Amino acid sequence: MSVLTVAECPVCGGDVEITPDVIVGELLDCDDCGSEIEVRTLTPVRLEVAPTPAEDWGE
């Protein structure tokens, strides 16, 4: 998969690859620190730390 752009992990500052198939709202894992990151916007790319799981989260 080609890389659209590289963005900065909001937790560790590492590189997060944004491939062309990534969509807004997608949850990604940072390869460097393992944090779960949410793609808030794509133009421009804006990443945020994903919400912490709450007590009633699950499947």
Added chain:
Amino acid sequence: MAGSHGQQGRDPVVVLISTGIRPEEKMLIEAFRRRDIALHAVDDRQVHGTLSAWPQNVPHAEVVLARSKSHWRNVTLARWLEAHGARVVNPSRVLETCGDKAATTLALIGEGVPTLSASVAFGRESGLEAGRQLGFPLVLKPVVGSWGRLIGKANDRDALELALEHKEAVGGSPHAATYLQPFIETGGMDIRAFVVGGRCIAAIERHSTHWRTNTALGARAVGRPVDEDLAAVAEAAAAAVAGSLVAVDLFETPHGLLVNEVNGTMEFRNSVETTGVNIPGIVADHVMAMASDGLGLGLPQVS
């Protein structure tokens, strides 16, 4: 009420409500795209509105796939949408049952589905007595919760007493009731069976070096052939909770297969490659059959 419900001559509208886009939601979006159907993804954090009307920021739809991470958010959204004419998968009553371990157990018992014995207690002393009657080791779980969180194994009375004391001290809704089950020694393996539209379509075994076998905690998934026994128990469990898209967790015991839990917002990211079954595609076909039923389009029904 969604004004366009029941109209013919257009594609059915299907909405997916979730909390962010996990691999499962991404696979579902792709499965619908392959069928030339737009799956309208909505983030539950954007939804608001008066309860007397269809929620804002949610397109009017024949079918809504309810996949919020939060149990209570999912149930509330499903109730709201149902009140305004939507078919929600899974419906609110299914989500309520599956999201509450005691309710699930009661539903399974009520329909004669083989399941683990389970007890509930509401205080420290009653919890100790429940544990004494159940025997050790046992497993404590919050009534609402998932992914193996806050689940503990008590090997003896002292360990149970400590856990109950901590629950009492921490307080809050997860600790309002204690759900206890006997610990079943399965060699660190359980089975997850996926049931769609009443049919068991795939299954995996989850292997772990830890007694908890949640893949969220690192358990390894391998494909498991679906035989008659597994299909029968998994489909009976799905029917007991009235769920059309559920994942049934089971233990293989000397007494046969026993249902442990039924999940109403199933995760399957580790189960497509491992089983070779196109789970999101089958889900999409099932949902489209429901949607077309609502529109009278006569699309193929899922068997």
